[in-house]
Amino acid sequence: MxxxxxxxxxxxxxxxxxxxxxxPTASGEAGILPNHAxxxxxxxxxxxxxxxxxxxxxxxxxxxxxxxSANKVSVLTETAETAGEIDADAARADRDAxxxxxxxxxxxxxxxxxxxxxxxxxxxxxxxxxAGR
Numbered sequence: 001m002x003x004x005x006x007x008x009x010x011x012x013x014x015x016x017x018x019x020x021x022x023x024p025t026a027s028g029e030a031g032i033l034p035n036h037a038x039x040x041x042x043x044x045x046x047x048x049x050x051x052x053x054x055x056x057x058x059x060x061x062x063x064x065x066x067x068x069s070a071n072k073v074s075v076l077t078e079t080a081e082t083a084g085e086i087d088a089d090a091a092r093a094d095r096d097a098x099x100x101x102x103x104x105x106x107x108x109x110x111x112x113x114x115x116x117x118x119x120x121x122x123x124x125x126x127x128x129x130x131a132g133r
Contacts, residue, residue, distance in 0.1 A: 045122035
């Protein structure tokens with residue numbers, strides 16, 4: 001078993017034992033099982049999935065960090081929402097605003113668009129989870 005702890009600046013979202021965790025990292029999705037090698041990675045906006053006794057749960061997460069050590073997975077993220085907590089209208093508005101901002105920066109250096117790209121990824125993840133996909 002793994003101890004999964006998910007924390008945002010506002011609260012501890014989750015603290016429970018799970019069988020596996022999949023997190024969206026800067027270098028791609030990372031699947032974590034018991035006895036995983038130690039890991040520290042940047043978390044990118046996306047969907048975090050965890051399983052426990054045959055039940056799978058999903059959360060939309062924003063940027064942050066994930067640390068794996070001694071069968072403990074610690075996720076520090078700006079936000080973490082279940083499908084039921086997501087305001088789809090607000091997520092659509094965030095997506096539209098990010099797309100508009102990125103369109104205005106089409107000739108800018110990629111580093112200058114990072115915040116808007118992450119906002120777009122987070123909005124898309126929230127909409128995907130809210131739609132049940």
